[in-house]
Amino acid sequence: MSEIKLMKGNEVLAEAAIRCGCDGYFGYPITPQSEVMETLMMRRPWEETGMVVLQAESEVAAINMVYGAAGSGKKAMTSSSSPGISLMAEGISYLAGAELPCLIVNVTRGGPGLGTIQPSQADYFQAVKGGGHGDYKLIVLAPSSVQEMNDFVNLGFELAFKYRNPALILTDGALGQMMEKVELAEFKPRWTSEEINENWGSWATTGKPASRKKNVVSSLVMGSEEMEANNLRFQEKYRMMEEKEVRYEAFQCDDAEFVLVAFGTSSRVCQKSVQIARAKGLKVGLLRPITLFPFPKLVIKELARKVKGFMSVEMSAGQMVEDIKLSVYEAGSNARVNYFGRMGGIIPSPEEVVEALEEKFSWEISYGVKRSY
Amino acid sequence: MELKDLIKPENLVYEKSKVQEDTYMHYCPGCSHGVVHKILAELIEELGIQEITVGVAPVGCAVFAYNYIDIDWQEAAHGRAPAVATGISRLYPDNFVFTYQGDGDLASIGAAEIMHACNRGENILVVFINNGIYGMTGGQMAPTTLEGMVTSTTPMGRNVDLNGYPMRITNLIAQLPGTSYVTRQAVHTAGAVRKCKKSLKKAMENVLAKKGTSFVEVVSTCNSGWKMTPIAANKWMEDNMIPYYPLGDLKDSVKGV
Amino acid sequence: MTEELIIAGFGGQGVLSMGKILAYSGIMENKEVTWFPSYGPEMRGGTANVTVILSDTRISSPIVKHFDSAIILNQQSMDKFEKSVKPGGILLYDPNGVIHPPQRTDINIYKVDATVTAVEMGNPKVFNMIVFGSYLKIRPIVTLDNVEKGLQKSLPDRYHNTIPLNLDAIRKGQEIVELVQEV
Numbered sequence: 001m002s003e004i005k006l007m008k009g010n011e012v013l014a015e016a017a018i019r020c021g022c023d024g025y026f027g028y029p030i031t032p033q034s035e036v037m038e039t040l041m042m043r044r045p046w047e048e049t050g051m052v053v054l055q056a057e058s059e060v061a062a063i064n065m066v067y068g069a070a071g072s073g074k075k076a077m078t079s080s081s082s083p084g085i086s087l088m089a090e091g092i093s094y095l096a097g098a099e100l101p102c103l104i105v106n107v108t109r110g111g112p113g114l115g116t117i118q119p120s121q122a123d124y125f126q127a128v129k130g131g132g133h134g135d136y137k138l139i140v141l142a143p144s145s146v147q148e149m150n151d152f153v154n155l156g157f158e159l160a161f162k163y164r165n166p167a168l169i170l171t172d173g174a175l176g177q178m179m180e181k182v183e184l185a186e187f188k189p190r191w192t193s194e195e196i197n198e199n200w201g202s203w204a205t206t207g208k209p210a211s212r213k214k215n216v217v218s219s220l221v222m223g224s225e226e227m228e229a230n231n232l233r234f235q236e237k238y239r240m241m242e243e244k245e246v247r248y249e250a251f252q253c254d255d256a257e258f259v260l261v262a263f264g265t266s267s268r269v270c271q272k273s274v275q276i277a278r279a280k281g282l283k284v285g286l287l288r289p290i291t292l293f294p295f296p297k298l299v300i301k302e303l304a305r306k307v308k309g310f311m312s313v314e315m316s317a318g319q320m321v322e323d324i325k326l327s328v329y330e331a332g333s334n335a336r337v338n339y340f341g342r343m344g345g346i347i348p349s350p351e352e353v354v355e356a357l358e359e360k361f362s363w364e365i366s367y368g369v370k371r372s373y
Numbered sequence: 374m375e376l377k378d379l380i381k382p383e384n385l386v387y388e389k390s391k392v393q394e395d396t397y398m399h400y401c402p403g404c405s406h407g408v409v410h411k412i413l414a415e416l417i418e419e420l421g422i423q424e425i426t427v428g429v430a431p432v433g434c435a436v437f438a439y440n441y442i443d444i445d446w447q448e449a450a451h452g453r454a455p456a457v458a459t460g461i462s463r464l465y466p467d468n469f470v471f472t473y474q475g476d477g478d479l480a481s482i483g484a485a486e487i488m489h490a491c492n493r494g495e496n497i498l499v500v501f502i503n504n505g506i507y508g509m510t511g512g513q514m515a516p517t518t519l520e521g522m523v524t525s526t527t528p529m530g531r532n533v534d535l536n537g538y539p540m541r542i543t544n545l546i547a548q549l550p551g552t553s554y555v556t557r558q559a560v561h562t563a564g565a566v567r568k569c570k571k572s573l574k575k576a577m578e579n580v581l582a583k584k585g586t587s588f589v590e591v592v593s594t595c596n597s598g599w600k601m602t603p604i605a606a607n608k609w610m611e612d613n614m615i616p617y618y619p620l621g622d623l624k625d626s627v628k629g630v
Numbered sequence: 631m632t633e634e635l636i637i638a639g640f641g642g643q644g645v646l647s648m649g650k651i652l653a654y655s656g657i658m659e660n661k662e663v664t665w666f667p668s669y670g671p672e673m674r675g676g677t678a679n680v681t682v683i684l685s686d687t688r689i690s691s692p693i694v695k696h697f698d699s700a701i702i703l704n705q706q707s708m709d710k711f712e713k714s715v716k717p718g719g720i721l722l723y724d725p726n727g728v729i730h731p732p733q734r735t736d737i738n739i740y741k742v743d744a745t746v747t748a749v750e751m752g753n754p755k756v757f758n759m760i761v762f763g764s765y766l767k768i769r770p771i772v773t774l775d776n777v778e779k780g781l782q783k784s785l786p787d788r789y790h791n792t793i794p795l796n797l798d799a800i801r802k803g804q805e806i807v808e809l810v811q812e813v
Contacts (some may be wrong), residue, residue, distance in 0.1 A: 006654050006663065006784070024464050032669060052463045056456065057489035064453035064486070068460025071447045072427065076460065094450050117669075178692055179650065179665035181657050205445035205461065207425040207468050216439045218430075218448035271690035349695045 003184045009149040010176040012184075013079060013105055013169075014039035016153035017051070021188040022103075023074035024052040026065035028084060031117045032173035033107035036079045049190055059084040063091030063104075070100040071217035073196040073204030075157050079105035081173070082123050083114060085131070092166060093132030096234075097219025099203075101160035103153065104138075105169040107176040110345035118345025119172035119265055121315040127170045128293040128323070135231055137238045139167040139245065140292040142263040146180035148290075154185060159245060163237055164203075170292060172315070174265045174347060238294075247290035248299055252278070256285030258361055259303055261324055262313040263289050265347055270313050272350035277357065282365065284357065292320075297327040304333035308364045308371075313353055314341035336361070336371060390414040392423055394441050403603025405593035406434060406502060408560040410441050412570045413473075413500070416577055417444065425468045427461050429454040431483075433475035434508040452483025455490030458497045469580055471498035477507045480516040480542040487546070494551025494585035498576050501543065501588065504595040505614060512598035516540040519613055524598070539617060543590040547623035553584040555624040559592045559615065561607040572622075592618045631661075631686050633771050634694045638679035638711050639703025639727070644758030647784070648701075649680040651762065655772040655780030656684040666692040677706050684771060701765055705729050718813060722765055731810075739810040740768055742803060756799035763803020774800070 007015065013036050017025060027037045037055060045051035052069075056062035062078045069076035080088060085106045095102055108123045110116035127140045139159045141152045149171060156167040191199075197206060208214045221227040252274055253259055262270040267288040277284035287303065289296050300310070304327065312321035321339040328337055340356035342348045363371050389395075393414035400406045417423050423444055430438040432451035439446035449457040454472035462470040479487050479501050487499065506524055507513040513526040519539050521530040531539070547555040554576050558569035569591060576587035592614050596606035635652075639645045649665050656663040664683040681697075683689050699720040702708050704727040715721050717736040725731065726745035744760040751760075766772065772780070777800065781793050 004657060006650065006657055006665070024460065026460065054459070054463060056459075057485055060453065061456040061459075061486050061489065064450060064456035065460035065463075067449070067453075068429070068447060068457035068462075069464050070460075071457070072461050072465060074464045076464075090450055091453070098448070173669065174666065174692065177667055177669045179653060179663075180689075181663050205427045205447055207427060207465070208443070208445045209424055214439075214443055214445050216446045216448065218439065218446075220436060220448055265692070268689075269691040269693055271688075273691075275690070347693045349693050350691045351695050 002186065005182055005184060006179050007146060007182050008035060008177060008179050009146045009171065010035035010107065011039045012146055012150045012182055013153060014043065015184060016150045017077060018043060018045040018049060019185045019187050020154040020157060021049070021075060021190040022051055022077055022157070023190055024054070024065075024069045024076045025078065026054050026056050026062040026069070026076065027078050028056050028059045028062050028080065030059075030081045030084045032109060032176050033079050033081050033105070035176070036105070036107075051190065059087040060091065063088035063095070066102050066104075067091055067095055067098070067100060070095065070102040071098065071205050073200035073206055075191070077103035077105070079107065081107045081109045082111050082120070085123060085126065089126075089132035092138070093130070093134050093136060094219050095166045096132075096136035096138065097134060098217050099164040100166065100217065101157070101164050102166050103156040103160060103169070104166060105171065108170065108172040110343065116345035117173065119174035119315060119347060120343070120345055121172060121264060121266060122317070122319070122343065123170065124292065124314070124316055124319040127168055128295065136234060137165075137241070137293050139163065139165060139241060141167065141169050142290060142292050143169065143171050143175060144264050144267045144288060146175065146178060146182050149175060150182050150184060163241060165237065170264070172265050242294040242297075245291060246294045246296050246298070248296040249288040249290060250299065251286040251288070253285035253287060253303060255283055257283040257308045257364075258285070258357060259307050259310050260284060260286045260313050260353065260357070261289070261300070261310055261320065262286065263292060263320070266313050266315055269348055269350050270353060273313075273353040273357070276350055276354045280354070282357070295323050295327070297330065300324060300327035301331035301333075304328045304331040304335045307335055308369075309336035309338060309361055311338045311340055311357055311360060313348065314339065315343065315347060316341055317343055334370070336364070390418045392418045392443050394443050396440060398441060399437055400434065401597045403594065403596045403606060404434070405504065405560050405591060408566060409500065409502065409569070409591055410438065412560075412566070412573055414442050416570065416574050417442070420574075420577060420581070422469050422577075422581070427465070427468055427470050429458045429461070429470070429472040431472070431474040431478040433478045435473050435475060435502065436509065438473050452478050452481070453486055454478065455483065455486040455495065455497070455499065459490055459493070459495050462495055462497050466496065466583075469498070469577065470496075471500060471580070473500045474502070475508070476501070476503045476505065476515040476517040480540050484542070487542070488549070491546050491549045491586045491588065492551045496580055496583050497586060498580050499586065499588045500573070501590040502593050503590055503618065504593040504598070505539070506595050506598040508595045508598045516542070517618075519617060541618065543588065543618075543623060546588050552586045552588055552624060553626060554579050554587040554622075556588070556622045557590040557592060557618060557620050559610070559620055561594065561610060590618070592620065631684075631771070633684045633699065633769065634697050635682045635699045635701065636679060636694070636697045636711055636714065637682065637701040638677065638707030641676060641678040643678070643703050644755070645678045645703065646680050648758040648762050649682045650784050651777065651780050652682050652684070652772070654784040655777045658776035658779040658783075659772050661686060662689050664689045664692050677704065679707065679711075699765070699769060701761060703727055703761070708732065720768055722761070722768060722807070724761060735811070736813055738812050740764065740807055741810050742807045744803065747802060747806060748799070751799065751802065753795065756795060759796045759799035760803035760806070763800035764807035766800065767804040767807050
């Protein structure tokens, strides 16, 4: 029987890692996610499942420990918060370039710089556009509840190994610190050496048995033609993700004239905004991207053909709104795309989202038609 | 006597290790890397550990080390090899994991990673090639560049007021309780090669016996970067490098001391 | 049913743990729960507050501007949250930490002399459970049986011997809560 518990998002990340058969966690303390490693150290999974937990000397070292472990076919993960993820950007680019599966969690805080420790979504671009150098994408999952913090650890690993690509959970300090009811997953055993050799023996550096050629994990290519061939293969992989892995949730979008688009914590706020707006007679819906890459372009394109407008609700300065605009443009729609957000670690209130919607779409609301330009 | 009469097992005096790949090396003639690669391949074969060995290559001239030794390899980001090796070794504690790093990689950009890996006593071998210069990128100053030594970024010679002092990082490493064996060797003469091989063998045996970090510095030449012939480079190394980086064991004890 | 509650006071008054016990009791009643603390530099030695939401349906925003109920345990929190109670909502406070009593005329106001009572009970630590009892008397959203189960779940095993004492404190709080103003 599954276990129901009241847990913090950060604690759940740790518990879910143990339960999904994670082999190694490498991290460095940073607020507001230090409870991930603290929880692991208290739980002592090395006694239970053999999972390794190691406090690295820096985020730079942590991500490279993940590289080493991932390169040898193990389920390896790290977690950090915004400034730490910036330090990891080099390593993440190498992981993507060497096509290594791993899980990275960014419990985001306000930036730039040292910023604040309060929740933010200002690392959206960094997460979905790559973040480090070179043409690459991460699979980016955006949980909006403690339950999803739990579920996406396993999902992140599954997708990472399916595509041999790093997966990133983009969450924030609010979800990390919040406690909610969570149904924990059943324990899954860690992979055996036989399973690793069978499934990942074609690339993992497990030590070279006489029966196979050596495996070399590397992102280095000397010839530009060869590198371009690699790039094309990567792009094809990202295209496959866009075709197969898009996940989203739509609330009351069927009859909506205005659609709020929000992920994570701000999507929770917007659920309430939808209720408030509907009580005022406004036909408002909410589209919640669950995968930020691949971005749910298709559903936005479909909605763009029937709604009067979108409003991207963010805890950032207008980042996701660009992806919404691209999708609306690709749909050939003239639906208006607005942005409302708070920054610096402030979560918008449901009421101020509705006020912003009324203000930004005052023309459409007054005249009841789509405004043309 | 014909050639075919000579080629008999009983007449064999030297054979390239089977663990060494049958390929040309990209290293400059006279470079020390090839010799150290050869020793490593021979030792992996002699110790019978090819199937459990994983090497971590650096960024630097040895970036292609993985082309020359027939084992599993990972290519690390610049300076991060000790962290990568930590990730591998912690999850495969029975494998033999080693890093192979140059002076820029280990002592400059990767100074934090090497210090902390050694301080944790990661059960790995570190092979540190110190030739006092950045060979791959065209001869820039390294942390180990000697005072007064001309490089492309110290065209008037290393000035300690501006650039600081040549770093004896191996001496620092030897202070760390996580290390069990720390030594400085060279491969510029047949005798030095034999000694270096002995040291590397001991270091590898220590790792196989789970004694913590073993660290072998090899004071080396870079005749291209130094703009010398291989013979002149060996002589210059003896006259200048070895007095500052004296050869011999710095530490040979059990982990924790 | 949805109850959106703010509990606010000093760090050390048991604000966060009171919220946690309520949340766990809610789970025992098969409700959806969210416990969202203020976190940040102000936590250290300063004020602490937590939003607790219990609902029969999926919970939306953890950020709440107007609360159904507020439990206020010091003056700073009164200054900050008195205005955040919905008209017709509930404000419960302990006069011991509050110099200026609430002025609102459009909300139900209750007080509980929990600081003094806790000392009288011989254990200042049960302060928060007395307050919790008063709240449950006003808003019986979870049964005492489920509170007991919630305590078992939220307290580490080594503190399970304190459960009877905590339940006594809750009952005491239910007895001594006073109505100040009803609308």
